[in-house]
Amino acid sequence: MSSHALDGKAKASHQELPPEFQDQEESIKITGFWLFIVTDVLIFASLFATYAVLVNRVAAGPTPAQVFQLNTALIETLILLTSSFTIGIAIWAMRQNRQRMVSWWLALTVLLGMAFVSIELVEFAGDVAVGWGWHTSAFLSSFFLLVAAHGTHVTMGIIWAVALLFQLRRRGLTTVTRRKLYTFSLYWHFLDIMWVFIFTVVYLGGRLI
Amino acid sequence: MHGGDEQHETAMEPGFEFIRPRFEAPKFPMHQVWGYVASLVLTFGALWMTVNRIMNPSVLLGVVLAMAVAQAALQLGVFMHVRESRGPAWHLVPLGMAFAIGIGLVGMSVWIMMFKSGVS
Numbered sequence: 001m002s003s004h005a006l007d008g009k010a011k012a013s014h015q016e017l018p019p020e021f022q023d024q025e026e027s028i029k030i031t032g033f034w035l036f037i038v039t040d041v042l043i044f045a046s047l048f049a050t051y052a053v054l055v056n057r058v059a060a061g062p063t064p065a066q067v068f069q070l071n072t073a074l075i076e077t078l079i080l081l082t083s084s085f086t087i088g089i090a091i092w093a094m095r096q097n098r099q100r101m102v103s104w105w106l107a108l109t110v111l112l113g114m115a116f117v118s119i120e121l122v123e124f125a126g127d128v129a130v131g132w133g134w135h136t137s138a139f140l141s142s143f144f145l146l147v148a149a150h151g152t153h154v155t156m157g158i159i160w161a162v163a164l165l166f167q168l169r170r171r172g173l174t175t176v177t178r179r180k181l182y183t184f185s186l187y188w189h190f191l192d193i194m195w196v197f198i199f200t201v202v203y204l205g206g207r208l209i
Numbered sequence: 210m211h212g213g214d215e216q217h218e219t220a221m222e223p224g225f226e227f228i229r230p231r232f233e234a235p236k237f238p239m240h241q242v243w244g245y246v247a248s249l250v251l252t253f254g255a256l257w258m259t260v261n262r263i264m265n266p267s268v269l270l271g272v273v274l275a276m277a278v279a280q281a282a283l284q285l286g287v288f289m290h291v292r293e294s295r296g297p298a299w300h301l302v303p304l305g306m307a308f309a310i311g312i313g314l315v316g317m318s319v320w321i322m323m324f325k326s327g328v329s
Contacts, residue, residue, distance in 0.1 A: 022295075030294075035303060049318035077252055078252070081245065082245075084284065085248075088238070186289055192288075193285070196277050197281070208270045
């Protein structure tokens with residue numbers, strides 16, 4: 001099954017592939033996950049477009065400069081960038097067949113993800129507490145929609161990663177758990193890219209417009 | 210370099226070189242370390258330029274957006290191993306299209322709303 005090559009010419013190089021790509025079925029799932037990311041790019045693009053169009057529609061509510069605290073956004077960015085690095089190291093360790101190391105770096109990624117979501121929730125709660133909810137203005141509606149869509153993705157990722165930690169403990173580094181770790185890392189890095197754009201467009205942009 | 214790669218190269222049709230798969234398995238994750246450092250430099254650079262308003266705000270917005278695109282490319286290349294694939298890396302094609310459509314969606318929405326129509 002795993003030695004079955006797509007075409008004869010490429011057979012020789014398939015033997016050097018990592019297990020998650022050597023197995024044809026698992027490698028198809030990785031391609032499928034890339035296609036999921038493609039659809040998610042389009043979802044975020046439409047949310048960014050909505051935000052860009054509505055950012056000046058503040059009605060009687062606050063302006064972007066009043067709402068956003070760059071310090072908080074910077075801490076969130078640093079946490080997410082670091083977690084992107086830690087999951088990158090986990091995948092590197094996976095390729096080195098170091099299961100314990102994979103678990104530790106994945107656990108660290110989960111903790112950083114939790115810290116990110118907690119800070120975001122505190123930020124949202126603070127905004128709502130002073131009366132800046134999603135119903136205040138079109139600007140705040142689009143802001144909460146965009147940033148909470150990202151935060152929900154991160155929350156899903158945390159649940160996924162915790163499940164992976166258990167699977168890794170029970171099953172070890174199999175072809176299947178490797179593929180799951182690999183697709184999780186794609187998901188996590190993708191969320192980091194989306195956050196970099198949120199930080200730039202929403203938080204830095206809020207200071208520039 | 211060695212036999213396997215050469216054979217693979219010949220399997221690629223001309224003009225499709227960009228989807229030829231690549232794999233790396235270094236003994237130390239140097240790429241990841243540099244990718245992390247570079248992303249921190251880009252983040253703090255963009256933040257510093259914004260806080261100090263080193264140029265015209267609308268130009269600066271373009272500059273920090275370009276830095277965000279650089280960071281996205283960094284994540285894709287360094288961390289997401291975007292060229293790893295069993296066969297030709299066909300996922301690069303829909304991914305490129307999604308980014309193109311996404312940029313078009315945001316750019317054209319902003320552009321059309323700049324006209325002083327009834328809504329604007």
